[in-house]
Amino acid sequence: MHVLTVLDHPNPSSFCASVAREFMEGAKAAGHTTELADLHAEGFDPRWNAADIIANEGGEMPVDVLTEQARIARADAICLIFPLFWWGMPSMMKGWMDRVWCWGWAYDQLDDPELSMQRPRSGVLLVPAGARSDEIIDDGYLDAMETSWIKGTFGYFGLSPRKLILLYGSTGSEERRKALLKQSFDAGYTLAPANP
Numbered sequence: 001m002h003v004l005t006v007l008d009h010p011n012p013s014s015f016c017a018s019v020a021r022e023f024m025e026g027a028k029a030a031g032h033t034t035e036l037a038d039l040h041a042e043g044f045d046p047r048w049n050a051a052d053i054i055a056n057e058g059g060e061m062p063v064d065v066l067t068e069q070a071r072i073a074r075a076d077a078i079c080l081i082f083p084l085f086w087w088g089m090p091s092m093m094k095g096w097m098d099r100v101w102c103w104g105w106a107y108d109q110l111d112d113p114e115l116s117m118q119r120p121r122s123g124v125l126l127v128p129a130g131a132r133s134d135e136i137i138d139d140g141y142l143d144a145m146e147t148s149w150i151k152g153t154f155g156y157f158g159l160s161p162r163k164l165i166l167l168y169g170s171t172g173s174e175e176r177r178k179a180l181l182k183q184s185f186d187a188g189y190t191l192a193p194a195n196p
Contacts, residue, residue: 001122001193003027003034004075008082008093010040015170015177019126019184020081026188027077037071039092044068046095056103068100077122077191078159084129084166087141097153107156116158120194123159125149126184128170136166160195 005024009016024034039046045064055061061069072078082093101107107117129136136142145164154162165187167180 001027001032001076001191002074003032003077003079003188003191004037004071005034005079005081006037006039006093006096008039008080008090008096012038012041014083015128015180016081016083018181019128019167020079022181022184023079023081023126023188026185027191028188029185030189030191032077032188032191035071035074037068039096044092044096046092046099048095048098052099052102062099065099065102068096069105072100072118075121076194077124078157079124079126079188079191081126083170084127084131087144089127101157106158116156118158120158120160120196122192122194123154123157123162124187124191125154125162125164126167126187127164128167128180130171131168133166133168136168142166161192 003024005020007016007020011017020036020038024036027034037044051059051062052065055065080093082089088094105117107115131141145166150162150164165183167183169176170180
């Protein structure tokens with residue numbers, strides 16, 4: 001498979017960047033090819049704007065959106081990596097989703113409101129979280145993210161199978177961080193093919 005990894009973190013030395021490297025190394029070890037979309041390093045503009053609206057109404061698609069859509073077209077699997085930020089995703093990743101996975105290209109909600117216009121792809125979210133697992137699970141945050149992202153958004157993207165992997169305690173000890181990086185490698189190595 002060809003695997004697209006989309007990274008949202010402004011610091012190239014961040015733990016998220018390390019997670020992306022380990023995930024891609026795992027995918028390569030399993031025989032897959034990889035491609036990295038480092039949104040901050042590449043200067044992606046996450047702001048939904050008038051040009052995007054015009055494109056959705058049949059006008060010309062912005063060049064940066066076409067570039068990202070071409071990356072997706074090459075991919076058999078997609079991994080999104082971003083830090084858990086105020087119990088959600090940071091603005092760069094949200095903006096990338098808003099602009100790139102646009103109406104008329106990713107979904108139309110007309111014939112079947114739950115059907116993606118994209119071919120099936122395997123999908124995984126690797127999300128470092130500073131909080132402990134009990135804090136996230138016991139207070140219902142994990143259920144909320146699963147509902148919003150896995151049952152909602154990423155169905156429209158055609159990601160199947162799709163899973164959320166929260167990397168709990170990512171601000172913890174060096175030993176803990178090493179274990180999370182091993183988990184990231186394993187996520188790439190065991191990445192499942194798309195369900196038709």
